[in-house]
Amino acid sequence: MAASFATSRRLNEIKESLQRAGLRAIHDVGPYIMGGERVTRSEWLDIAAPLVAVIGVSMALIALGFASQKHWSRHFVIAMFSLIIVYASILGALNLIHHTVMWRAIINASVFGAASVWYFYFKPNVAAYFRELRDRHNL
Secondary structure (H helix, E strand, O other): OHHHHHHHHHHHHHHHHHHHHHHHHHHHOOOOOEEEEOOOHHHHHHHHHHHHHOOOOHHHHOOOOOOOOOOOOOHHHOOOOOHHHHHHHHHOOOOOHHHHHHHHHHHHHHHHHHHHHHHHHHOHHHHHHHHHHHHHHOO
C-alpha cells in the first residue's frame, strides 16, 4: 500500500513538473535554457518543446511500467536516453542548434544512459529482478 502511494505521489510530482514547464512556455515566463545556454522562447518552442513532450510521455510510461512491475520498463529508460542522443545529433548536424548545446546533450545522455545500462542490466540484484519479471510474464 505504501509503495503504491509513493508511486502515485511521484507520478503527481512528474505531472506537475511537466505542467509547470508547459505553462512557462505558453505564458512566456522565462528564462528559456537549452543545454545550459539561454535561448529565445521561439527557439525553445521550436527545438526543445517536442523533445520535452516525448520525454514526458516516456517518463510516464516508465513510471507506469515500474509501478505495475513490467519487465519492459527498463528498456524505455534506455530508449529515452537514446532518443536524446539521436535528436541532438540530428539537430546539430542540420545546424539547428549550437554545437555546444548538441555536445552537452549527447554527453549528458551518454553518461546517464551508461549509468542506467549498468544499473538495469548489470547490477546483479536489479538484473535478477527484471529477469524474474520477464520469466513470470512468459509463463
